[in-house]
Amino acid sequence: xxxxxxxxxxxxxxxxxxxxxxxxxxxxxxxxxxxxxxxxxxxxxxxxxxxxxxxxxxxxxxxxxxxxxxxxxxxxxxxxxxxxxxxxxxxxxxxx
Amino acid sequence: xxxxxxxxxxxxxxxxxxxxxxxxxxxxxxxxxxxxxxxxxxxxxxxxxxxxxxxxxxxxxxxxxxxxxxxxxxxxxxxxxxxxxxxxxxxxxxxxxxxxxxxxxxxxxxxxxxxxxxxxxxxxxxxxxxxxxxxxxxxxxxxxxxxxxxxxxxxxxxxxxxxxxxxxxxxxxxxxxxxxxxxxxxxxxxxxxxxxxxxxxxxxxxxxxxxxxxxxxxxxxxxxxxxxxxxxxxxxxxxxxxxxxxxxxxxxxxxxxxxxxxxxxxxxxxxxxxxxxxxxxxxxxxxxxxxxxxxxxxxxxxxxxxxxxxxxxxxxxxxxxxxxxxxxxxxxxxxxxxxxxxxxxxxxxxxxxxxxxxxxxxxxxxxxxxxxxxxxxxxxxxxxxxxxxxxxxxxxxxxxxxxxxxxxxxxxxxxxxxxxxxxxxxxxxxxxxxxxxxxxxxxxxxxxxxxxxxxxxxxxxxxxxxxxxxxxxxxxxxxxxxxxxxxxx
Numbered sequence: 001x002x003x004x005x006x007x008x009x010x011x012x013x014x015x016x017x018x019x020x021x022x023x024x025x026x027x028x029x030x031x032x033x034x035x036x037x038x039x040x041x042x043x044x045x046x047x048x049x050x051x052x053x054x055x056x057x058x059x060x061x062x063x064x065x066x067x068x069x070x071x072x073x074x075x076x077x078x079x080x081x082x083x084x085x086x087x088x089x090x091x092x093x094x095x096x
Numbered sequence: 097x098x099x100x101x102x103x104x105x106x107x108x109x110x111x112x113x114x115x116x117x118x119x120x121x122x123x124x125x126x127x128x129x130x131x132x133x134x135x136x137x138x139x140x141x142x143x144x145x146x147x148x149x150x151x152x153x154x155x156x157x158x159x160x161x162x163x164x165x166x167x168x169x170x171x172x173x174x175x176x177x178x179x180x181x182x183x184x185x186x187x188x189x190x191x192x193x194x195x196x197x198x199x200x201x202x203x204x205x206x207x208x209x210x211x212x213x214x215x216x217x218x219x220x221x222x223x224x225x226x227x228x229x230x231x232x233x234x235x236x237x238x239x240x241x242x243x244x245x246x247x248x249x250x251x252x253x254x255x256x257x258x259x260x261x262x263x264x265x266x267x268x269x270x271x272x273x274x275x276x277x278x279x280x281x282x283x284x285x286x287x288x289x290x291x292x293x294x295x296x297x298x299x300x301x302x303x304x305x306x307x308x309x310x311x312x313x314x315x316x317x318x319x320x321x322x323x324x325x326x327x328x329x330x331x332x333x334x335x336x337x338x339x340x341x342x343x344x345x346x347x348x349x350x351x352x353x354x355x356x357x358x359x360x361x362x363x364x365x366x367x368x369x370x371x372x373x374x375x376x377x378x379x380x381x382x383x384x385x386x387x388x389x390x391x392x393x394x395x396x397x398x399x400x401x402x403x404x405x406x407x408x409x410x411x412x413x414x415x416x417x418x419x420x421x422x423x424x425x426x427x428x429x430x431x432x433x434x435x436x437x438x439x440x441x442x443x444x445x446x447x448x449x450x451x452x453x454x455x456x457x458x459x460x461x462x463x464x465x466x467x468x469x470x471x472x473x474x475x476x477x478x479x480x481x482x483x484x485x486x487x488x489x490x491x492x493x494x495x496x497x498x499x500x501x502x503x504x505x506x507x508x509x510x511x512x513x514x515x516x517x518x519x520x521x522x523x524x525x526x527x528x529x530x531x532x533x534x535x536x537x538x539x540x541x542x543x544x545x546x547x548x549x550x551x552x553x554x555x556x557x558x559x560x561x562x563x564x565x566x567x568x569x570x571x572x573x574x575x576x577x578x579x580x581x582x583x584x585x
Binding site: 014015066 | 131
């Protein structure tokens with residue numbers, strides 16, 4: 001499965017990445033190589049093998065419904081590029 | 097060109113489940129806290145944090161799914177839905193994609209006023225997912241930044257998706273009311289729309305019969321409806337708008353992508369929003385941080401057995417056991433579980449279930465409404481109301497004084513025996529009643545003459561006088577006796 005330039009443009013749009021012309025070209029080649037590498041898996045005969053949802057054979061892990069202490073607000077906000085004392089600040093979100 | 101169309105409606109309802117803590121971490125789900133005080137590394141997506149499934153959230157969703165007649169697959173898992181939005185700190189939402197926890201259910205709807213035939217609305221699926229945060233944009237400030245509050249991030253939601261089985265805004269409203277009622281009976285959510293505990297998105301388009309055969313208009317998803325009334329209005333508006341656009345452009349389904357429109361309640365119109373990304377653009381994949389859930393048929397059976405009576409069961413029982421009309425039954429059941437329980441207790445303690453129903457649906461509900469109160473805080477206990485009804489049945493309390501007694505019982509919270517004492521109600525014995533009537537007839541020869549000349553309604557004037565003399569008299573008896581005595585004269 002070859003990666004095309006259009007694939008890279010679409011994925012970069014979904015990931016909100018602004019790529020230069022050169023980057024798009026480099027990434028088309030590099031992503032193509034990655035996908036080709038992973039694509040080797042399709043050589044394995046999986047007829048009659050149930051699809052796996054998880055890498056470990058564990059299920060039904062639950063926590064009880066108990067309120068635990070949350071982060072102090074200053075700490076929660078500390079890494080944000082921009083914030084005021086109440087919340088995170090981002091460029092205007094309209095029509096959400 | 098055809099002038100008629102059928103409106104095709106499907107609804108997506110997001111219900112916030114009534115847990116104390118979030119879906120994958122221990123932060124509180126309490127509404128109304130100071131912004132960003134209920135977050136932790138898990139729900140704000142810090143690297144290295146690990147989500148763990150909240151057992152109560154799963155149990156509540158299982159209960160709901162069973163109650164809406166869904167099939168529960170043995171195996172369910174969690175997936176990541178990827179999209180970028182400032183209120184989604186991880187860059188993905190933990191949701192369920194190809195193996196939801198339930199599917200293929202249904203909900204029966206009917207209309208109190210019989211505006212549509214009772215019908216079964218199929219439910220495609222119900223799945224669990226986490227909520228996003230909230231962005232607040234200061235309109236006044238214009239270009240200023242938006243502020244993000246992540247308290248709601250990670251709150252458990254059950255998304256209930258219906259098939260496009262509804263054909264009018266009235267049917268959509270009935271579906272929502274019935275679903276909300278069911279959820280409240282189950283106690284799985286408070287369903288408070290103002291606080292966002294219940295959110296509705298609608299998918300709507302039109303089917304038209306034209307000269308070239310059946311035609312469908314492009315599907316529109318309507319968001320931002322904050323009340324059931326808003327849903328009704330938005331659907332009515334949107335159907336008309338789509339018909340108009342179809343007449344103008346002739347655009348059919350497939351000619352343009354699915355559109356998302358927001359409802360503007362003040363303006364009473366829908367407005368176009370960003371066009372919907374294709375489902376594959378969310379690039380779902382299984383969440384490696386969460387393990388799947390396997391549920392046995394025994395567990396599902398246990399949940400079914402523990403459901404208790406639901407609104408539909410109560411409606412059937414009230415009609416069957418007490419002979420109530422379906423209208424009265426709806427009034428009682430739609431008031432919620434507590435009112436039904438109150439009625440059942442009243443009915444159990446008196447010999448007139450129909451009267452019990454009338455008292456509850458009329459006087460009690462009116463009194464609650466006037467006081468903006470709820471049944472659990474009502475001053476007349478169910479047994480006291482039953483006592484009042486029984487006193488009427490047994491003739492210890494004249495019907496004419498029943499409302500006075502009710503008012504007094506409500507103010508003082510006393511039982512009917514004390515009330516009868518306090519009101520000075522005595523049974524008027526037959527001879528006293530006869531002599532009272534005779535006195536009145538003697539004082540009003542004209543009325544006697546009228547009655548004798550074939551105008552029995554003339555005694556009406558005497559009833560008021562009799563009540564003035566003795567408030568305990570039964571007007572019906574006064575009428576009977578006066579007529580009898582007048583004829584004898």
